[in-house]
Structure formats: structure tokens, C-alpha cells
Amino acid sequence: MLKVLSVEQMRRVDELTTYQYGIPSLLLMENAGRSVVETIKTKFNDKIRDKRFLVLCGRGNNGGDGAVVARILWMQGAKVKAFLFGRVEDAKGDAAVNFNILRRLNGSKAPLFGSVLEFHEASNVNNVLDELEKSDVVIDSLFGTGISRPIEGDLANLLLSLKNWKSENTHSRVVISADIPSGLNADKSEPIGPAVNADITVTFTAPKLACVYPPCSNLCGELHVANIGTPASLIQSVDSRIFVTEKRDVQEWIKETEVTSDSYKKKRGRVLIIAGSENYVGAAALAANACFEAGAGMVTSAVPRAIRDAVSSRLLNEVILRDIEDQDIFSGEFDLVAIGCGLSAGLQTQELVKQVVDRRMTPILLDAEALNALSPFALKGDDEMPLILTPHIGEFKRLMGRDIRDRISDASEFAIKHRVLLVLKGERSLIAKPDGTIVINPTGDAGISRAGAGDTLAGILSAFVAQTLSTKGKSIDNIFQALLAGLYIAGKAAQIAANQISRRFLLPSEVTKYLVDASKEFEVR
Incomplete structure (x- = not known):
């Protein structure tokens, strides 16, 4: 950095x-x-x-x-x-x-x-x-x-x-x-x-x-x-606690998580994504598909039973589909649980999110409605089972319970106070660490500033974190490094996609098709 x-x-x-x-x-x-x-x-x-x-x-x-x-x-x-x-x-x-x-x-x-x-x-x-x-x-x-x-x-x-x-x-x-x-x-x-x-x-x-x-x-x-x-x-x-992600950070992550001769699906990151509702069927598919396309070894999408068929028709063949109502899904072996994309607002979601967080056996990535369900944020994360929050500026304002005075200092103070890893999305996204370190991601393109971009990014970041957890362990520093690399490559992919397609007509779901191009220069040869 x-x-x-x-x-x-x-x-x-x-x-x-x-x-x-x-x-x-x-x-x-x-x-x-x-x-x-x-x-x-x-x-x-x-x-x-x-x-x-x-x-x-x-x-x-x-x-x-x-x-x-x-x-x-x-x-x-x-x-x-x-x-x-x-x-x-x-x-x-x-x-x-x-x-x-x-x-x-x-x-x-x-x-x-x-x-x-x-x-x-x-x-x-x-x-x-x-x-x-x-x-x-x-x-x-x-x-x-x-x-x-x-x-x-x-x-x-x-x-x-x-x-x-x-x-x-x-x-x-x-x-x-x-x-x-x-x-x-x-x-x-x-x-x-x-x-x-x-x-x-x-x-x-x-x-x-x-x-x-x-x-x-x-x-x-x-x-x-x-x-x-x-x-x-x-x-x-x-x-100084302010840094900028550089190519070397991504190179180190790719080298440390490279696919080896003895790799298999369970060693490449297992992710459970709890997402979707009747009004946001696509969010569940966007997050799960992006997660698998970004390198996770196994991805399970847990959705409400009422939208199972609608989600199924949108999922990649390789993604496993389960019902949220089946309580045994939470006893499965996962490296990371991501929750929030496309969930409906209301008491039922609040109870679900609280249950997942309180009973967690793995690190949790909280996005979208999961963040709103916990706002204003009063929890405190820990090093054993870290919490990863990925708000945009409106969600961060609700988490803070007040207006944002300065994004960088507010993000740093929030991460320290609640001992969480925070990804504050925006034109230049920020990643904050519980010790107050804050890193500015230099990649990204406004072409993906459309509905579905957050769901896609949640899936990509989940994949990068899960790959780290399955190979390096679940320390704060390891997850932080994965977030740096995931955000950088996702942003780079968006830049390539916007250049080759068009900023105006770029679909967030198309970004994952350019992850390979974005990561080529960092690959271990």
C-alpha cells in the first residue's frame, strides 16, 4: 500500500x-x-x-x-x-x-x-x-x-x-x-x-x-x-493511517491464494449467500453468480421458498440452491456467510439478520438490507468471527445514525468503534480496518452505477474473502488483504468493461466477464 x-x-x-x-x-x-x-x-x-x-x-x-x-x-x-x-x-x-x-x-x-x-x-x-x-x-x-x-x-x-x-x-x-x-x-x-x-x-x-x-x-x-x-x-x-491500494497488494494476494495441484472445491472457498425477496429476485442470482465467477469453490444461494423457481432459472448451473426456511442450512460448512442482497425490509428480515449474526460460526459479510436491519449500528465485531460491512453512503449514514461529516475520518472512526471491517462504496471506495487504517481503492468506473452493482460487488468480495479464509485463515489482516484485492480487481474489470462496451449501456452483471482480463497482469506464472 x-x-x-x-x-x-x-x-x-x-x-x-x-x-x-x-x-x-x-x-x-x-x-x-x-x-x-x-x-x-x-x-x-x-x-x-x-x-x-x-x-x-x-x-x-x-x-x-x-x-x-x-x-x-x-x-x-x-x-x-x-x-x-x-x-x-x-x-x-x-x-x-x-x-x-x-x-x-x-x-x-x-x-x-x-x-x-x-x-x-x-x-x-x-x-x-x-x-x-x-x-x-x-x-x-x-x-x-x-x-x-x-x-x-x-x-x-x-x-x-x-x-x-x-x-x-x-x-x-x-x-x-x-x-x-x-x-x-x-x-x-x-x-x-x-x-x-x-x-x-x-x-x-x-x-x-x-x-x-x-x-x-x-x-x-x-x-x-x-x-x-x-x-x-x-x-x-x-x-499516517491513510493509504492507496497498489498493484503489489493484488499480486501478493493472488500469489498467496493461487490454485495449486492439490486444490479442490472445498479448498477454494465455500460461501453461503442469503438473499432475495419477491421484489428483488435478481439480486440473489447476481450475488451468487458473481461469487462463483470470481473464483469461489462452492456457492450456496439461500432464498425464500416463494421465489425459489424464479431464482433457479437465473442461477449458474454450478450454484447450489436452498430455501431460507430450512434451518439446517445454517449448520453447513462454510468459510463465509454473506447476507442482505435483495432481502425485503421488515421485522422478519431484522430477526433473520440478528439470528445469523448472533449465531455465526464464520465471518459474516453484511450488505444492503442486512445493514438497514442493524441500523443504527450498535454491535461490536471480534477477531474470531469478523464482521464485514459493505454500505453505500446512504446505508452508512443510517448505520452511523447521523449525517456524514467526512467520509475518510468517519469510516475510520466507525471501524475502530465497532471493531469491524468496513467497505464504504463510492466513486473511490474506502476500506477501513479496526485499527483505524483506511485504504482508498483507485480503480472503478461510473458505468456500473446502476441497479445490481452492489449485489455483484458483494458476490465478488465474498469470493475473494472465502478464498483467503480457506487458504490462509480468518484473521482480520487476511480478510483485509482479500478486500483490497477484490475491490481493486472488480474496479479494474469495470474499467475494462466500460471501455469495451460503453459506460452508458454497461450492465453490472457483465463486469464478472472481465475479471479474467483484470487479473491477468497479476497472475503467477
């Missing part, structure tokens, strides 16, 4: 990198600029000599990063014009060093390539607007992580002009932000004012909250986290 750092934590990490390890801050700035150039070269397949770059620099360290980008691009043959909003004399420290280099190089031809570097001190934005129309790529190095107030005046007008420039030709014009899009407060997920809408953001050392949680993260485009020389031990020493 990638640790998310605040502005103050990032400042301290940079200081310690210099003081404890002797790595000069000027070298960190050089590495930051170089990492942006490497990302640019990857974006354009190393073909940068035919691109016209406009580098917009503020007077601070973020502008200094931009000065490094301009110099390196020029040295590698690109056509570069850099503008500093202010005077070189007003800059300080490492930024001033790099601006002075640009000023001395102004008008010079690059060795080998002959491209000419232009550097200007801009007194107002009008100096830049004409150049904007002549550019292919804009490098945003106006304001970094230090901003805490909205951008105003001429620079706000520049951001508007940049937005209009981009909208005129979204395919050939590219905006790349250094560290964070200018105008965003790095510590907030909500915009504080006008901000750059980047195609790519290269953030340094560690992600910041604005880079990874919406709506601000939507302005960052494709996010790259660049290592600029800070030792990993320094980042790990920072006391």
Missing part, C-alpha cells in the same frame, strides 16, 4: 532526507524535474522533439521543479518556452538557482539538437496567452502543495484560458502537473477554488490526499508517484 502524506508530513520528510542522509534539496529538485520528463517521454514514446512545450512556473519550489523540466526537455531536443510569473530576484533557494540557470541559457541552442530555449519573466498573463495557442503540451508548475487559498486575479484567468485551450482540442493538447495541479489544497479532497485540470500528474515521493480522493483526484488525470531519492524507511516512519 502507498502511504498518503499531508503537506506538513511531506515537508518533514524532505527535511530529513537532507539532514539525515545528506541528500541536498537541490538534488531532490533535479530528480523531481527529471521524473516529470521521464513521464513525458513515456507518454509520447520518446518522441518529444516535434512537440512544443510551454512551461508555466511560479516563484516557489514547484516553479523550480518546472525550471528543471524546461532545461532537461530542451537538452533532449524539445522546443521549450518557459515563463516565470514574477522576477528571478524574487525567488529563493533552490528555485532561484534553477531560474538563474534558465536566464543564462535563454536563447541558447541545445548541444546535438540545436533547439533554442526561451525563458521569460512574465509581468502579466497576456505575455503567455499568445504562446498558449502555439503549444502542444503545457507543464503546470505554478503552485505546489503549499497553497491554502484560492487562486485569484490574473492567474485565475490564466487557469480559465488553459481550460479553454485544452477543451478546443482534447486529444492533441496535453496538460501535465508537477506534484499537484495548481489551485488544489493538497490536504483536501474538495477544491478550494479554480484549479488546473491535468491529463497527467507526477507527484513526488508519496501521494497526497487531493491526488487520490475525489472530487479533487478527478483533476489529476493519470497519477504517477515518482521516487526522487527519499529512502523508503523515512516514508514508512511517518504516522
Whole structure:
């Protein structure tokens, strides 16, 4: 998992990198600029000599990063014009060093390539607007992580002009932000004012909250986290409980739960899914089918007897069908019980959910109506038989018994208070652990924001958790890892499906068909 750092934590990490390890801050700035150039070269397949770059620099360290980008691009043959909003004399420290280099190089031809570097001190934005129309790529190095107030005046007008420039030709014009899009407060997920809408953001050392949680993260485009020389031990020493799932987390889960030569159905996860009602017949089938398609070894769907035939016609042949009314189903051997999808509201469901939770012999995944039946939530989970809650924001509000003030902090506090594993579904879903750790899932697509998406996801997560429980045991950490991997791959599958079908016409039930494609890059070979 990638640790998310605040502005103050990032400042301290940079200081310690210099003081404890002797790595000069000027070298960190050089590495930051170089990492942006490497990302640019990857974006354009190393073909940068035919691109016209406009580098917009503020007077601070973020502008200094931009000065490094301009110099390196020029040295590698690109056509570069850099503008500093202010005077070189007003800059300080490492930024001033790099601006002075640009000023001395102004008008010079690059060795080998002959491209000419232009550097200007801009007194107002009008100096830049004409150049904007002549550019292919804009490098945003106006304001970094230090901003805490909205951008105003001429620079706000520049951001508007940049937005209009981009909208005129979204395919050939590219905006790349250094560290964070200018105008965003790095510590907030909500915009504080006008901000750059980047195609790519290269953030340094560690992600910041604005880079990874919406709506601000939507302005960052494709996010790259660049290592600029800070030792990993320094980042790990920072006391932050917010993380982002990374590919390595999924790779580890797939490796640890791989299908071995001695695998058989009972060793690949056994799940009981209690779901469905007369008004929501499809929910039971969606959850059970998704669970089996996501890799569970055995799936039993328990539904009300009145809808048994209707559900049966929708189930995969491999799914076992039972009646909820048959009490002996609860004595079966399962690794996980999932309950709630499509159940009817009312006293009968409340009693059923309470019975399942109180008498549980396995971990329980609670979704949909099972969550409403227990709202406001007053239970406390335990490490022996963990409770997994998967609410959307409306259900979470009912569980909390109040309005949501801040999704991240509220989710973390809820998991601590009730000792549960919480998956708070949304544009960027959150996974909270009983110790307060919270992880942001970076995958997903709005194309699946339709009825049935929650049932499908409940089935997928149940499959991942059951596979973990059958191979690794039922610790909180093991289940947490399974939830990280399941949510990541489910989101990745949704992205692939939306790209191949259509966001508008994508059915949630179609997502499971793309789980194979989503997991291919992680498979053990």
C-alpha cells in the first residue's frame, strides 16, 4: 500500500532526507524535474522533439521543479518556452538557482539538437496567452502543495484560458502537473477554488490526499508517484493511517491464494449467500453468480421458498440452491456467510439478520438490507468471527445514525468503534480496518452505477474473502488483504468493461466477464 502524506508530513520528510542522509534539496529538485520528463517521454514514446512545450512556473519550489523540466526537455531536443510569473530576484533557494540557470541559457541552442530555449519573466498573463495557442503540451508548475487559498486575479484567468485551450482540442493538447495541479489544497479532497485540470500528474515521493480522493483526484488525470531519492524507511516512519491500494497488494494476494495441484472445491472457498425477496429476485442470482465467477469453490444461494423457481432459472448451473426456511442450512460448512442482497425490509428480515449474526460460526459479510436491519449500528465485531460491512453512503449514514461529516475520518472512526471491517462504496471506495487504517481503492468506473452493482460487488468480495479464509485463515489482516484485492480487481474489470462496451449501456452483471482480463497482469506464472 502507498502511504498518503499531508503537506506538513511531506515537508518533514524532505527535511530529513537532507539532514539525515545528506541528500541536498537541490538534488531532490533535479530528480523531481527529471521524473516529470521521464513521464513525458513515456507518454509520447520518446518522441518529444516535434512537440512544443510551454512551461508555466511560479516563484516557489514547484516553479523550480518546472525550471528543471524546461532545461532537461530542451537538452533532449524539445522546443521549450518557459515563463516565470514574477522576477528571478524574487525567488529563493533552490528555485532561484534553477531560474538563474534558465536566464543564462535563454536563447541558447541545445548541444546535438540545436533547439533554442526561451525563458521569460512574465509581468502579466497576456505575455503567455499568445504562446498558449502555439503549444502542444503545457507543464503546470505554478503552485505546489503549499497553497491554502484560492487562486485569484490574473492567474485565475490564466487557469480559465488553459481550460479553454485544452477543451478546443482534447486529444492533441496535453496538460501535465508537477506534484499537484495548481489551485488544489493538497490536504483536501474538495477544491478550494479554480484549479488546473491535468491529463497527467507526477507527484513526488508519496501521494497526497487531493491526488487520490475525489472530487479533487478527478483533476489529476493519470497519477504517477515518482521516487526522487527519499529512502523508503523515512516514508514508512511517518504516522499516517491513510493509504492507496497498489498493484503489489493484488499480486501478493493472488500469489498467496493461487490454485495449486492439490486444490479442490472445498479448498477454494465455500460461501453461503442469503438473499432475495419477491421484489428483488435478481439480486440473489447476481450475488451468487458473481461469487462463483470470481473464483469461489462452492456457492450456496439461500432464498425464500416463494421465489425459489424464479431464482433457479437465473442461477449458474454450478450454484447450489436452498430455501431460507430450512434451518439446517445454517449448520453447513462454510468459510463465509454473506447476507442482505435483495432481502425485503421488515421485522422478519431484522430477526433473520440478528439470528445469523448472533449465531455465526464464520465471518459474516453484511450488505444492503442486512445493514438497514442493524441500523443504527450498535454491535461490536471480534477477531474470531469478523464482521464485514459493505454500505453505500446512504446505508452508512443510517448505520452511523447521523449525517456524514467526512467520509475518510468517519469510516475510520466507525471501524475502530465497532471493531469491524468496513467497505464504504463510492466513486473511490474506502476500506477501513479496526485499527483505524483506511485504504482508498483507485480503480472503478461510473458505468456500473446502476441497479445490481452492489449485489455483484458483494458476490465478488465474498469470493475473494472465502478464498483467503480457506487458504490462509480468518484473521482480520487476511480478510483485509482479500478486500483490497477484490475491490481493486472488480474496479479494474469495470474499467475494462466500460471501455469495451460503453459506460452508458454497461450492465453490472457483465463486469464478472472481465475479471479474467483484470487479473491477468497479476497472475503467477
